[in-house]
Amino acid sequence: MGRAPCCDKANVKKGPWSPEEDAKLKSYIEQHGTGGNWIALPQKIGLKRCGKSCRLRWLNYLRPNIKHGGFSEEEDNIICSLYISIGSRWSIIAAQLPGRTDNDIKNYWNTRLKKKLLGKQRKVKQARRNNCLKQEMMRKMSENSMVSDNDNQNPYWPELPVAAPIPYSNQEPRFHDHASIRKFLIKLGGRFSDDNQLIHDRMNLHQLPVNVSSIQPPYEHSINVLSAADPMDAINTTVYDIDGESLQMLPEVQSSFPAEFEEMIFSNPQRLDGMEFLYEDMINNRSTARAAGGESISWGTGTSSLVFPPFASSNYEGDLQQGMPQECAFDDFRYRPRAQ
DNA sequence: AAATCAGCCAACCGCGAGGCT
């Protein structure tokens, strides 16, 4: 048995709204508000519309200060960065863009931004393919004349030059201080705990200190990434420690990351103009791992959902045990979703 | 000029969450 319809489908009008309907709805809400009940609203006004339809019309079109079209470059970047971070949680993304509705952003993403980014990726892939072919030819030529060396391990993945970290301050004006980052992460679905030790105990966590010397001012706070000691615990939880406060990314947030963009980012993030700050760290770690001889890196494959990849190094755990922190550049609070 | 295609966007639909009784 299906769910009962929210209204009498036979007696409600569907399709585009007429100016008269708009005027009725707008003037009523401006005078009386919604009354806290959208379902009852259309009857009060005398509109033959579903309450949900009225709500949608108001929120997406009639509400004051709504902006339509004409997305700026900055808005593009914010949308892309948030999408890559949290996936298709349009209401959260819309909350970052005053005057924009979730529906608007969703449409904009589906019709333009996605194509724009994927189009770039295609070009990048093509260029990389050509580049790899060239390098492969060179390698084979040199193999003929001399004994080969370590390069054999990564014939198809020439080591990418590691780009210098890009300071946040130049890229993302919203994240200008500790408070704004914290606020932002909470918005994305994380939660802070007042008792950091509690989380350690409860989740049996190790602490992975981050080299704060690489953090550009004003991001001079100590950022720690905590990961489950035993990946098989299936905790699938990422915890950040910011100046003694813990932030936990919820599993459902982690899992919302779209696979297509994961590979896209790893392909060559430098080409996604203006968004480098999002994934510099990820790409650095992956290229490092490849250079270290990892044929196929799967640092998120359903075991641990670290923010940073576990550096794909067999020494990773050993270093932790010996109290020798792995250094990594703190570029952002990006979390990595579970592999599907 | 007509047909077809592609892009865009408003609106619909179903579901989950949360509040209320």
Next chain:
DNA sequence: GAGCCTCGCGGTTGGCTGATT
């Protein structure tokens, strides 16, 4: 605690419009 109701969200659809053939 169960059931009902409403809200809010994200995915999807369908129609309009401009471009292309």
